[in-house]
Amino acid sequence: MIPSSKSEIANPKSFHIPSRQSWTGHANLISDSLPRMGTSRSMAHSPQSSPEMQAMQQANQAAMPPTRLYLMRHGEPDEEDLDRYYGQMDVPLSDRGRRQSRALADRLCDVPLDAVYSSDLQRAGYLADLLAEPRGLPVRRLAVFRERLMGEMQGLTPDEMREQFPEDYRRWMADRIHYRLPGAENLVDLRERVVPAVAEL
16 A cells, blocks of 8 residues: 555555465566466476475465555655655655655554564654554564665655756656666666565465
8 A cells, every 4th residue: 555645535545465485586677566366486396306296296286365455655855845865865754754654554444464564764653653563563674675876866856856866856856766876776686676575475
């Protein structure tokens, strides 16, 4: 669920993730989708394995229920109206962002959760704490789930980026998927960092 900066709450979205034994592929972050689900190479599909081993492996995989993963964006940070690229800066939420977070936590109060994960940045941790505390769960804060590193552009507005890094900004706007700003991650880097961590959930 992604709280919109234009409204107090947006609609929650959930995704089904298979067990890690059957996880293949990589997330296509550009199309905002999770990884394609396939079947990994395992003994169940090895020509050397016996029919009994294949049947056992397939039965074990079929018995494992999928994991339902709820994705939630943090609320509005301070100075959101300035349109800054915060990246991995550890900025707090605005008053509006805290209201968004509380409203989302209230909306999901009856949703059962087995675990709560968050980046280690405070703007994400605020909502994670609201979700975890009533359920008696710890929040697992992992740096790997941070937003994209923006390098030398971190904390700047688009106007400031154009003024201070005109050529980099021009090339980035022409290819925001692959072009890597100075000291920053591109979207391919972000995908390669986050997807393996999601696969471990």
